[in-house]
Structure formats: structure tokens, C-alpha cells
Amino acid sequence: MQQAIAVLDSGVGGLTVVKEIMRQLPREKIIYFGDTARTPYGPRSSEEVRKFTEQIVDFLYQFDPKAIVIACNTATAAALDYISAKVSIPVIGVIHPGARAAISATKTGNIGVIGTIGTISSGAYTSALHQLSPYVHVVSEACPALVPLVEQGQFRSKETTAVVKESLRGIKNSSIDCLILGCTHYPFLKDTIQEVMGKKVKLISSADETAREVSTILYDKGQLASRNESPVHQFFCSGDADMFQKIAKSWLGEQIRRTPVVWQVSKFVESF
Amino acid sequence: MQQAIAVLDSGVGGLTVVKEIMRQLPREKIIYFGDTARTPYGPRSSEEVRKFTEQIVDFLYQFDPKAIVIACNTATAAALDYISAKVSIPVIGVIHPGARAAISATKTGNIGVIGTIGTISSGAYTSALHQLSPYVHVVSEACPALVPLVEQGQFRSKETTAVVKESLRGIKNSSIDCLILGCTHYPFLKDTIQEVMGKKVKLISSADETAREVSTILYDKGQLASRNESPVHQFFCSGDADMFQKIAKSWLGEQIRRTPVVWQVSKFVESF
Numbered sequence: 001m002q003q004a005i006a007v008l009d010s011g012v013g014g015l016t017v018v019k020e021i022m023r024q025l026p027r028e029k030i031i032y033f034g035d036t037a038r039t040p041y042g043p044r045s046s047e048e049v050r051k052f053t054e055q056i057v058d059f060l061y062q063f064d065p066k067a068i069v070i071a072c073n074t075a076t077a078a079a080l081d082y083i084s085a086k087v088s089i090p091v092i093g094v095i096h097p098g099a100r101a102a103i104s105a106t107k108t109g110n111i112g113v114i115g116t117i118g119t120i121s122s123g124a125y126t127s128a129l130h131q132l133s134p135y136v137h138v139v140s141e142a143c144p145a146l147v148p149l150v151e152q153g154q155f156r157s158k159e160t161t162a163v164v165k166e167s168l169r170g171i172k173n174s175s176i177d178c179l180i181l182g183c184t185h186y187p188f189l190k191d192t193i194q195e196v197m198g199k200k201v202k203l204i205s206s207a208d209e210t211a212r213e214v215s216t217i218l219y220d221k222g223q224l225a226s227r228n229e230s231p232v233h234q235f236f237c238s239g240d241a242d243m244f245q246k247i248a249k250s251w252l253g254e255q256i257r258r259t260p261v262v263w264q265v266s267k268f269v270e271s272f
Numbered sequence: 273m274q275q276a277i278a279v280l281d282s283g284v285g286g287l288t289v290v291k292e293i294m295r296q297l298p299r300e301k302i303i304y305f306g307d308t309a310r311t312p313y314g315p316r317s318s319e320e321v322r323k324f325t326e327q328i329v330d331f332l333y334q335f336d337p338k339a340i341v342i343a344c345n346t347a348t349a350a351a352l353d354y355i356s357a358k359v360s361i362p363v364i365g366v367i368h369p370g371a372r373a374a375i376s377a378t379k380t381g382n383i384g385v386i387g388t389i390g391t392i393s394s395g396a397y398t399s400a401l402h403q404l405s406p407y408v409h410v411v412s413e414a415c416p417a418l419v420p421l422v423e424q425g426q427f428r429s430k431e432t433t434a435v436v437k438e439s440l441r442g443i444k445n446s447s448i449d450c451l452i453l454g455c456t457h458y459p460f461l462k463d464t465i466q467e468v469m470g471k472k473v474k475l476i477s478s479a480d481e482t483a484r485e486v487s488t489i490l491y492d493k494g495q496l497a498s499r500n501e502s503p504v505h506q507f508f509c510s511g512d513a514d515m516f517q518k519i520a521k522s523w524l525g526e527q528i529r530r531t532p533v534v535w536q537v538s539k540f541v542e543s544f
Contacts, residue, residue: 024375026405096491103296104484131496132487133298212376215404216488219368224403 002225004029004234005214006065008056011039011151011239012247013185014071017094019252020211021069022233025224029231031063036239040147042116042183046078049118053079057087059236066223067092069214073115073183073206077122090217095119097213098180098206099128103136105202108177112201113140114168115182116147125182139174143167143183150185153247156192164192171197178202188251236263274497276301276506277486278337280328283311283423283511284519285457286343289366291524292483293341294505297496301503303335308511312419314388314455318350321390325351329359331508338495339364341486345455345478346388349396362489367391369485370452370478371400375408377474380449384473385412386440387454388419397454411446415439415455422457425519428464436464443469450474460523508535 005021007014011034018030033056035041041049053075057068067090070076070083076093084091102111113125120142129136145163154160171179179201181187187205194203218224225231237244241263277293279286283306290302305328307313313321325347329340339362342348342355348365356363374383385397392414401408417435426432443451451473453459459477466475490496497503509516513535 020376024372024404026407090492097488100296100484100487100491103487104292104480131498132296134500135298208376212372213488215372215375216369216485217492219372220362220489220492226403228406 002029002227003064003066004031005067005069006031006033006060006063007069007071008033008053008060008075009035009072009184010041010074011036011185012244012251013147013150013183015248015251016184016187016205016207017069017071017210020208021214022252024211025215027225027227027231029225030233031060031065032233032235033060034235034237034244036151036237036244038238039151040116041072041074042118042144042147044074044118046118046122049075049078050082053083054086057083061087065089067214067218069210070094071184071207071210073124074118077119077124090221092210092214092217094184094206094210095124095182096128097209098182098204099125099132100213101204101209102178102180103129103132105178105204106136108175109136110174110176111136111138112171112174112176112179113138113182114143114171114179114186115140117142117144119182125180139171139176141168141171146189147183147185150188153243153250155188160189161192161196164189164196168193168196176201178204180204180206182206234263274301274499275336275338276303277339277341278303278305278332278335279341279343280305280325280332280347281307281344281456282313282346283308283457284516284523285419285422285455287520287523288456288459288477288479289341289343289482292480293486294524296483297487299497299499299503301497302505303332303337304505304507305332306507306509306516308423308509308516310510311423312388313344313346314390314416314419316346316390318390318394321347321350322354325355326358329355333359337361339486339490341482342366343456343479343482346390349391349394362493364482364486364489366456366478366482367396367454368400369481370454370476371397371404373476373481374450374452375401375404377450377476378408380447381408382446382448383408383410384443384446384448384451385410385454386415386443386451386458387412389414389416391454397452411443411448413440413443418461419455419457422460425515425522427460432461433464433468436461436468440465440468448473450476452476452478454478506535
């Protein structure tokens with residue numbers, strides 16, 4: 001049996017990473033857990049986010065995955081090092097892939113980052129960017145109003161545009177040439193964010209970039225799947241399964257061409 | 273002492289990878305070997321290219337590098353697996369990074385590849401692309417006239433445009449939406465290639481993408497350099513040191529801000 005890639009997120013945001021893994025690595029089976037009952041993680045303390053992440057990793061570990069993707073910037077900032085030290089398989093976060101892609105893309109060295117309060121206040125992107133290059137200038141801004149829009153399925157509406165405009169007001173006035181979407185929920189709002197920022201600012205989706213780095217690391221370790229038949233993915237969520245399924249179907253529709261099977265694991269969450 | 277990244281190429285083409293490593297990872301020291309006395313590798317047999325690559329790896333290994341980058345598509349196709357099995361440090365080729373970037377970039381799934389006769393006839397790109405995804409369609413074309421232009425320093429001229437036009441005639445008539453520059457010499461001709469192919473075709477530089485994957489793999493292994501002072505790089509070539517130095521200075525000028533020190537190691541080549 002070929003092992004799956006386990007992907008976890010605070011809710012539906014990680015589906016943007018899943019969509020890209022499905023596109024870039026269509027031979028790979030995915031097991032997903034969205035902690036929709038406890039979303040958003042952004043405003044929570046890093047201790048709490050670390051605890052939640054560890055619980056989900058323990059749940060996913062029973063499926064014997066070959067790699068774990070922490071497809072949530074807040075959880076990556078709070079728990080990547082902790083989880084990496086705990087398990088013996090590769091654990092891939094979303095922050096370094098976004099940072100590397102921004103450094104590859106920038107021409108001026110002025111890089112913007114938007115994310116949740118947890119991600120931005122952790123300074124994880126600034127630290128990742130400066131670990132790679134001391135020559136980049138980083139402007140960051142927390143946008144706490146964006147995740148709730150996505151979790152409610154409001155990807156394009158007048159209200160969405162108004163909220164995005166207000167959230168990006170500060171960063172739009174800076175002289176950045178690329179902007180890291182430092183939250184896996186933001187690609188759902190990519191079109192609106194691009195409109196608000198203007199064409200000259202290149203948007204870096206940490207979701208797309210993470211899928212590519214999963215590909216790089218599995219290849220480096222000789223662990224890419226070789227199956228020819230389409231893999232059957234599995235989705236779990238801790239909250240309302242209908243809302244999760246609706247969003248998953250609308251976002252992944254082209255890739256999976258059928259309704260995703262979603263198991264709600266409310267007992268799992270209640271037991272904590 | 274912090275270890276260097278060793279980079280090798282058949283000539284000056286690998287400097288396009290070096291330039292991107294310097295930009296994306298400015299803390300890293302680089303030791304480069306360009307086999308300018310025996311360039312081009314493209315028309316040679318894979319056995320010969322493997323032997324040359326092994327000789328250069330043996331030479332570079334005395335500097336105790338932390339990773340080896342085979343910054344030449346022909347040598348990657350002929351020798352990557354062989355060298356990887358021989359040494360105990362990461363060996364990074366240029367083919368898989370380009371393939372991964374193309375799969376990430378394509379919207380239609382129609383991907384073009386240009387390279388030397390050796391690279392294209394090896395089928396290495398098609399194989400790397402299909403290893404990742406069975407759904408992409410690959411059109412490839414050998415362009416043997418391009419490397420000599422670069423090794424002579426002819427990056428932009430009427431003759432260059434004419435040769436590029438003629439070389440790309442076949443691939444221009446296909447319906448690709450991205451084109452892998454499957455030879456590290458080609459980024460020197462990027463502007464001309466983009467003009468000839470038109471704006472709608474996205475060019476994928478295996479050089480840029482390889483630098484990023486070096487970053488990913490060194491990060492994954494916890495081996496990124498942490499120095500704050502600028503590293504002092506070293507360049508070796510087997511042919512004419514003046515021509516090599518001239519091209520290296522013109523290409524890397526902004527990055528190194530001084531004339532690169534070039535040692536010619538003709539004895540090394542003569543001794544084979």
C-alpha cells in the first residue's frame with residue numbers, strides 16, 4: 001500500500017494546499033483534517049495552537065502517512081519545530097516555502113506579508129526571510145477579518161471587497177513588489193486581493209509554493225507515489241460536515257470530479 | 273568553517289544558477305568549476321559526460337562541500353543518479369526543479385522543453401514531468417546552436433536573434449503555455465527567447481528553480497549558512513581564464529561587485 005500525505009488546517013484554508021498538491025502531484029493520496037469546530041486559530045495563544053496541532057497530528061498518524069503538511073500558517077508558526085522534533089517523517093510547514101518563493105520573485109527586495117494575528121505577531125515570516133537573505137525589507141500586516149469571510153464561503157461579494165480593501169489599506173501604501181498570502185485561507189480571496197493591490201504586485205500563495213516543496217522533499221527522499229490509478233482521498237473535519245463538504249466541493253470540484261467524502265469527527269474534538 | 277556549495281557545469285552556463293544562488297541565498301559560499309576546455313557537453317555521449325562529471329566532482333570534493341549542484345542539464349541527465357549514489361552529500365540536478373516549476377506554472381498542461389541534443393535525446397525532462405503527473409503533454413526540441421553563442425559571449429545581436437528564431441521554429445508552432453529553458457546557458461538568451469516565443473508563453477529557467485530547490489533541501493537538512501559577512505566565492509575553469517572571467521564578471525557583476533578570482537586548472541584537464 002502506498003502511503004498518503006497528511007494535511008491539516010484550522011478549517012478549510014488548507015484545501016488551497018490540497019488543491020495544488022492534487023494538481024502538481026496527482027498520483028498522491030491525501031488525508032485531510034480541518035479543525036472547523038475550533039477555527040479560527042489566528043487569535044489563539046501559540047500554546048493552544050500547538051496543543052490543537054499535536055492532537056490532530058496524533059489523529060492523522062494512525063493512517064501511517066509518509067509526510068505531514070501543516071497547511072496553516074498560524075499552526076506552522078506555533079508548532080512546526082515542535083511537531084518536527086516529535087515525529088520521524090517529514091513535516092512541512094507553509095511559511096518557509098512562501099518565504100523562498102518571495103525571495104525568488106522579488107526584484108526590489110521589498111516584500112509584504114499578510115496573515116493572521118498569530119502568524120504576524122510571531123514574526124515567523126520576517127525571521128524566515130532574513131534567515132535566507134539579510135538584504136530584504138519586510139512589511140507585514142495582520143488581517144484578522146479575512147479568515148471568517150472564507151470559512152463562511154464568502155469568496156466574492158461587495159462585503160468581501162470592502163473588507164479586503166480595509167484590511168490591505170496599510171500594506172497598499174508601502175512600496176512592496178510582492179505580497180505573501182501568509183494564510184492558506186487567502187487564496188480563496190486571491191482575485192479580490194489582486195484587484196485591490198494592483199497588477200504590479202505579485203501575489204505569492206504559500207499554498208501553491210508549499211505543494212511544490214512537498215514535491216521537492218518527497219522526490220529528494222525517493223518517496224513520490226508511483227500509482228497510475230487515481231488515488232481516493234479522505235477528508236475529516238471537526239465541525240459542521242455539510243458546510244465543509246460544500247466548500248470542499250466548490251474549491252476542489254475540478255480536481256476530484258465528485259463529492260468529497262467527509263467524515264465529521266466531533267467526538268474527537270469533544271474528547272479534549 | 274562553514275561549508276560551501278559546489279557548482280559544476282560544462283562551461284559558463286552554470287553561472288546562471290550561481291547568480292540565482294547568490295541572490296536567493298547570499299549567505300552561501302560557492303565553489304564553481306566550468307569545464308570550458310571541453311564545452312559543449314551536449315553532443316557528447318552520456319558515458320563521456322558521466323566520466324567528465326565524475327572527474328569534476330572528485331576535484332570539487334577536496335573542498336569538502338555540503339552539497340553539489342550539477343548546473344548542467346546534459347550532465348544531470350547523464351550523471352545525476354550515478355554521482356548521487358557515489359557521494360554522501362546532497363547532489364542537486366537542474367532537471368527536476370525545472371519540471372516541478374513547469375507543472376506548477378502550466379494552466380493548459382502543454383509544456384515545452386528546449387535543450388541540448390544530449391538532454392533532449394535522453395528524454396529526462398519528459399520522464400521527470402510524467403513521474404510527477406501523467407496529465408501533462410510535453411513537446412521537446414533540441415537547440416544545439418544556442419550554447420556556442422553563449423560560450424562566445426554573444427548574448428544579444430542580430431545573429432543571435434536569427435539563430436534563436438530558427439532554433440525555436442518548431443516549438444513556436446505548438447500550443448504550449450510554458451517553456452522550460454532546459455539548458456543553463458539559455459537564461460543568457462532569455463530576452464531574445466521571450467521575444468521570439470511571445471509574451472503568453474511563460475519561460476521557466478531551470479537555473480532560477482534549481483537555486484530555489486537548493487534552498488529547500490539545505491533548509492530541510494538544517495544546513496543553511498548562518499554567516500553575516502559576505503562569503504568569498506571561488507571559480508575554476510579548464511579553458512581560457514580570460515574569456516571565463518569576462519563572462520563571469522559581466523553576468524555576476526551586480527552580485528559580486530568585484531572581478532571574480534578565476535583559477536585555470538588546465539593541468540587538471542590535461543592529466544586525463
